[in-house]
Amino acid sequence: MSGNPRVAVIMGSQSDWKVMRHAVEVLKEFGIPHEARVVSAHRTPDLLYKYAATAADRGLRCIIAGAGGAAHLPGMVAAKTIVPVLGVPVTSRALKGLDSLLSIAQMPRGIPVATFAIGEAGAANAGLFAVALLANGDAKLARRLAAFRRRQTAKVRAMKLPK
Numbered sequence: 001m002s003g004n005p006r007v008a009v010i011m012g013s014q015s016d017w018k019v020m021r022h023a024v025e026v027l028k029e030f031g032i033p034h035e036a037r038v039v040s041a042h043r044t045p046d047l048l049y050k051y052a053a054t055a056a057d058r059g060l061r062c063i064i065a066g067a068g069g070a071a072h073l074p075g076m077v078a079a080k081t082i083v084p085v086l087g088v089p090v091t092s093r094a095l096k097g098l099d100s101l102l103s104i105a106q107m108p109r110g111i112p113v114a115t116f117a118i119g120e121a122g123a124a125n126a127g128l129f130a131v132a133l134l135a136n137g138d139a140k141l142a143r144r145l146a147a148f149r150r151r152q153t154a155k156v157r158a159m160k161l162p163k
């Protein structure tokens, strides 16, 4: 996507991409300049610190961070920047993402992380939430988001069940 990224999608491992790509797809659909990359809280802590510490100066308006298991990535990124962090609990192998959800949602007071649903729906909703954040100061984007909602509503209203 051309232009300086305004939204970042980061994840703890390449294996998170199958979930996190749903956030990227939303950003692409709305034409939001974005970047996506692997940043691990546990395995690349120095990179994580640098990434978070420079996020505001690079013009990022929010950071979507997905991780699975003991999912520290969103909380640690939020600890190092005041750019809003949207946390996506990635479905884990052992506990199906419940571990990820609790790790991300249960932030102690003082460092907030907005937490979304486990898995693909959460990633897509984090993308939509990022669009909504940007649409706050962008009337054209707000109209596109409203149009998306209208199309979605029309699709559901047209749903037919088998006789």
Ligand code: RP5
Pocket: 011, 012, 013, 014, 015, 016, 040, 042, 066, 067, 068, 069, 090
């Ligand atoms: C976390 O560990 C990642 O976010 C991923 O969900 C999980 C497993 O990583 P891999 O072993 O697949 O690299 O840090």
